[in-house]
Amino acid sequence: MGLECIRGASLAPLNTFGIDECAEQLCLVHSDAELREALALADQRGWPVQLLGGGSNLVLAGPVSGLTVVMRSRGRRVVRRNGDSALIEAEAGENWHRLVVWSLDLGLHGLENLSLIPGTVGAAPVQNIGAYGVELCDLFDSLQALDRRTGALCWLNREDCRFAYRDSLFKQQPGRYVILRVRLRLHTRPVPRLDYAPLAAAWQALGLKQPDSRVISRLVCDIRRSKLPDPARLGNAGSFFKNPLVSAEQAAAMLARWPGMPHYPQVDGSVKLAAGWLIEQAGWKGHSRERVGVHREQALVLVNLGGARGGDIMALARDIQQDIERRFGLQLEMEPQLLGN
Numbered sequence: 413m414g415l416e417c418i419r420g421a422s423l424a425p426l427n428t429f430g431i432d433e434c435a436e437q438l439c440l441v442h443s444d445a446e447l448r449e450a451l452a453l454a455d456q457r458g459w460p461v462q463l464l465g466g467g468s469n470l471v472l473a474g475p476v477s478g479l480t481v482v483m484r485s486r487g488r489r490v491v492r493r494n495g496d497s498a499l500i501e502a503e504a505g506e507n508w509h510r511l512v513v514w515s516l517d518l519g520l521h522g523l524e525n526l527s528l529i530p531g532t533v534g535a536a537p538v539q540n541i542g543a544y545g546v547e548l549c550d551l552f553d554s555l556q557a558l559d560r561r562t563g564a565l566c567w568l569n570r571e572d573c574r575f576a577y578r579d580s581l582f583k584q585q586p587g588r589y590v591i592l593r594v595r596l597r598l599h600t601r602p603v604p605r606l607d608y609a610p611l612a613a614a615w616q617a618l619g620l621k622q623p624d625s626r627v628i629s630r631l632v633c634d635i636r637r638s639k640l641p642d643p644a645r646l647g648n649a650g651s652f653f654k655n656p657l658v659s660a661e662q663a664a665a666m667l668a669r670w671p672g673m674p675h676y677p678q679v680d681g682s683v684k685l686a687a688g689w690l691i692e693q694a695g696w697k698g699h700s701r702e703r704v705g706v707h708r709e710q711a712l713v714l715v716n717l718g719g720a721r722g723g724d725i726m727a728l729a730r731d732i733q734q735d736i737e738r739r740f741g742l743q744l745e746m747e748p749q750l751l752g753n
């Protein structure tokens with residue numbers, strides 16, 4: 413069966429902000445062969461190519477020209493188990509949370525803190541997803557990608573991917589690689605990570621003696637559901653800004669002025685600040701405009717109040733950035749990717 417492209421398809425159901433913009437051409441790809449076919453067609457027609465997974469880390473700024481390729485490949489397997497670890501592999505189009513649940517059902521440990529993050533496996537390395545004290549790079553083994561510059565398939569290991577806080581090679585060289593499948597190294601015994609205080613408190617309240625990764629996953633899901641708006645009801649892309657990293661000196665100077673400021677020293681000597689706290693201090697929590705707003709419970713989340721365009725979201729984001737810069741001298745960096753004209 414040939415590849416099917418849809419002209420002028422609405423992207424509203426394909427992004428969690430629910431922004432209603434169109435793709436000039438859209439196709440769903442389910443295999444490496446279909447992907448190659450789609451890229452060849454785009455080359456032939458001179459269409460620029462954009463990749464889409466679950467659309468949960470995007471702001472659509474306008475119609476998307478060229479070909480939007482939606483990754484829908486499926487499949488996951490245990491490659492091998494040896495001793496204390498197991499190597500698993502999943503296709504790019506797999507749903508991330510379903511992979512987490514599958515791994516826990518197999519008795520494998522490590523992904524529990526990353527439960528319920530929306531989106532696909534293939535997009536997870538792009539921003540090195542992280543939550544509750546764990547980042548993808550902690551469990552990452554390698555990935556296979558199609559290098560669009562050379563047309564060749566390549567395997568990239570952890571160093572190649574240049575992971576950092578919400579950053580990777582794939583953000584630094586956008587458009588170059590299509591991630592096809594990801595390999596993760598999981599533990600065959602529980603290795604609980606309970607450094608995040610609300611998670612540790614919820615765990616302790618249960619009074620369980622043995623570590624249990626499935627219970628931790630359930631607690632993470634409960635905390636996330638209580639804190640974050642469900643995109644099916646209120647369009648959003650999760651945290652809109654990255655937590656700023658500052659030098660120890662800058663953090664000390666800020667702490668002298670705002671002694672209650674949350675701050676998290678990092679292994680490299682820098683200090684991570686909480687963007688949500690800064691935005692809340694500046695009075696933006698619960699702020700609303702005609703079509704967009706800042707979530708009432710979570711200052712880091714911008715929401716679509718109904719019919720928002722990318723421009724509405726970006727205008728609010730810019731106002732918040734300018735205000736934070738004026739008050740705290742810090743530049744907040746946006747976390748989602750901008751797509752469209």
Ligand SMILES: Cc1cc2nc3c(=O)[nH]c(=O)nc-3n(C[C@H](O)[C@H](O)[C@H](O)COP(=O)(O)OP(=O)(O)OC[C@H]3O[C@@H](n4cnc5c(N)ncnc54)[C@H](O)[C@@H]3O)c2cc1C
Nearest residue numbers: 463465466467468469530531532534535541542591649650
């Ligand atoms: C309610 C909510 C909560 C969230 N919580 C978290 C959280 O706790 N931690 C966190 O890190 N993130 C979080 N996010 C952000 C988001 O879920 C992640 O960034 C996720 O990995 C995005 O996956 P996606 O498939 O939706 O990517 P998309 O939004 O579709 O794409 C994101 C970027 O990746 C590129 N891309 C997609 N697939 C591929 C591929 N196969 N190869 C190469 N590039 C590709 C796209 O071109 C785009 O640039 C949250 C989002 C929401 C809506």
